Amino acid sequence: MAYELHYWPGIQGRGEFVRLALEAAGAPYTDVARGAEDAGQGTAAMLRCLHDATQPHPPFAPPFLKDGSLLIGQTAVILHYLAPQLKLVARSEQARLWTQQIQLTIADLVSEAHDTHHPVGAGLYYEDQKPEALRRAREFCSARLPKYLQWFESIVVRNPAGPRHLVGGKLSYAELSLFQLVEGLRYAFPKAAARALAGTPGVVRLHDRVAELPRVAAYLRSERRLPFNEQGIFRRYPELDVL
Amino acid sequence: MAYELHYWPGIQGRGEFVRLALEAAGAPYTDVARGAEDAGQGTAAMLRCLHDATQPHPPFAPPFLKDGSLLIGQTAVILHYLAPQLKLVARSEQARLWTQQIQLTIADLVSEAHDTHHPVGAGLYYEDQKPEALRRAREFCSARLPKYLQWFESIVVRNPAGPRHLVGGKLSYAELSLFQLVEGLRYAFPKAAARALAGTPGVVRLHDRVAELPRVAAYLRSERRLPFNEQGIFRRYPELDVL
Numbered sequence: 001m002a003y004e005l006h007y008w009p010g011i012q013g014r015g016e017f018v019r020l021a022l023e024a025a026g027a028p029y030t031d032v033a034r035g036a037e038d039a040g041q042g043t044a045a046m047l048r049c050l051h052d053a054t055q056p057h058p059p060f061a062p063p064f065l066k067d068g069s070l071l072i073g074q075t076a077v078i079l080h081y082l083a084p085q086l087k088l089v090a091r092s093e094q095a096r097l098w099t100q101q102i103q104l105t106i107a108d109l110v111s112e113a114h115d116t117h118h119p120v121g122a123g124l125y126y127e128d129q130k131p132e133a134l135r136r137a138r139e140f141c142s143a144r145l146p147k148y149l150q151w152f153e154s155i156v157v158r159n160p161a162g163p164r165h166l167v168g169g170k171l172s173y174a175e176l177s178l179f180q181l182v183e184g185l186r187y188a189f190p191k192a193a194a195r196a197l198a199g200t201p202g203v204v205r206l207h208d209r210v211a212e213l214p215r216v217a218a219y220l221r222s223e224r225r226l227p228f229n230e231q232g233i234f235r236r237y238p239e240l241d242v243l
Numbered sequence: 244m245a246y247e248l249h250y251w252p253g254i255q256g257r258g259e260f261v262r263l264a265l266e267a268a269g270a271p272y273t274d275v276a277r278g279a280e281d282a283g284q285g286t287a288a289m290l291r292c293l294h295d296a297t298q299p300h301p302p303f304a305p306p307f308l309k310d311g312s313l314l315i316g317q318t319a320v321i322l323h324y325l326a327p328q329l330k331l332v333a334r335s336e337q338a339r340l341w342t343q344q345i346q347l348t349i350a351d352l353v354s355e356a357h358d359t360h361h362p363v364g365a366g367l368y369y370e371d372q373k374p375e376a377l378r379r380a381r382e383f384c385s386a387r388l389p390k391y392l393q394w395f396e397s398i399v400v401r402n403p404a405g406p407r408h409l410v411g412g413k414l415s416y417a418e419l420s421l422f423q424l425v426e427g428l429r430y431a432f433p434k435a436a437a438r439a440l441a442g443t444p445g446v447v448r449l450h451d452r453v454a455e456l457p458r459v460a461a462y463l464r465s466e467r468r469l470p471f472n473e474q475g476i477f478r479r480y481p482e483l484d485v486l
Contacts, residue, residue, distance in 0.1 A: 053397075053401075055401075056398075056401045056402070056403050057341050057344070057398070058394070058397060058398065058401075059344075060348045060351075060391070060394050070337065072340060072344065073344050073348075074343070074344045074347040074348065076347060077340055077343050077344045077347060080340070080343070081340055094313065097315060097320055097323070097324055098300050100317070100320050100323070101300070101302075101315065101316050101317045101320045104317040104319060104320060104347075105303045105316075105317065108303075111354065115358065115362075119358075119362045119363055119375060119379070120362055120375060120378040120379045120382065121378070121379055121381075121382030121383070121386075121387075122382075123382050123386055124382065129378070132362060132363060132375045132378070135363040135364070135372070135375070136362070136363045136364055138364075139363065139364030139365075139366050139367065140364070143364075143366055144364075148303070151301070151303050154296075154301060155299075155300070155301065158296075158298075158299045158301075159299070160299050
């Protein structure tokens with residue numbers, strides 16, 4: 001049975017980390033909120049599932065995954081669950097923990113990237129918090145972004161199985177997420193990302209190899225891959241790309 | 244062999260979620276950075292471990308746990324790893340996933356609570372971002388805090404094994420973390436937390452029962468429990484406790 005992915009239909013957002021894993025593995029899935037209302041899909045179907053008061057394990061927010069009767073929220077937990085089925089994590093418990101640890105560190109950077117345009121709160125428009133956003137973006141571009149990327153570089157370089165992969169000797173969901181992170185940072189902060197990535201050649205090579213994986217490349221060319229835009233996590237506001 | 248917990252010595256912070264699990268289980272552990280320098284401990288020992296360039300799986304930041312040769316970062320991953328050993332999670336994979344999902348949702352709220360006093364960036368002082376902090380705290384107290392607490396209440400009420408526990412019929416690390424979350428919110432936002440918690444009696448009862456567990460109660464009375472203060476995640480700045 002196909003997995004059901006539930007996420008906001010107009011943005012890549014956090015749903016994209018799950019989508020990339022499903023696509024890279026060639027797994028069958030329905031992107032529910034992007035489906036047709038008259039087929040019982042669409043955003044309304046997602047919200048019905050989210051607000052179903054009979055559901056004992058309701059997610060707090062999208063993305064969430066439905067696999068038969070199982071409903072799972074939180075991006076990193078979804079990936080941790082899917083990975084053995086999709087062969088996107090090594091079998092040992094230690095490798096699974098390390099992969100999850102990397103994923104949560106990526107998630108931390110994703111949240112910080114989001115907060116550059118929403119430092120005062122997600123409930124307000126960017127236009128209502130531009131001065132605060134500029135202050136936060138300065139710290140993000142000058143300190144946080146390089147610090148995180150240097151950490152990713154260090155773990156690529158130190159991978160005992162070599163720098164062709166992020167964890168061990170094969171593709172993992174964390175590697176796909178790192179690809180997406182680089183994509184998002186380059187979109188939102190072209191100058192700051194270029195400067196930081198100049199010091200992390202191992203990360204850039206991982207990104208480039210992921211982009212060339214046949215299933216990923218086909219996905220990126222397809223209409224299933226939404227473009228970045230200014231409603232998502234990674235937004236191109238040139239004034240926030242500060243060197 | 245005793246676990247080694249590495250975390251900043253002067254604050255509860257994110258390390259407290261791990262400390263509570265170890266204490267509630269009566270597990271032997273060393274709180275490394277709070278130990279004596281001349282015993283090879285202290286903050287310097289923590290930083291040596293954090294910056295050890297020969298370590299293939301370096302943590303990005305404290306807290307991290309050392310268990311023999313295994314080094315694990317990210318609070319939620321540490322808890323996911325420890326829980327089966329400490330009997331703080333049910334055995335089924337589904338229960339482990341659900342517990343982790345709750346933990347990550349608690350972590351999201353913890354991050355948002357932190358950002359009320361550091362909306363512009365963790366690298367600046369609170370005193371340098373007070374107007375921004377006030378704006379963020381307003382949204383946090385009026386919208387985010389109640390929304391999260393209502394979600395926690397809903398999962399307590401819907402627990403198929405009854406509302407005496409958060410997951411199934413026994414204590415889990417997520418329940419200890421929810422206790423700590425309530426403690427922190429009441430410290431930092433006494434008025435806003437009281438108002439939100441008035442609508443979540445199930446969460447309050449869980450909190451109270453955790454506080455009365457003999458090992459937890461003994462820990463809370465001990466010197467090992469650091470007091471809350473204005474260097475941690477939960478800070479009492481009365482101007483940010485907005486109704």
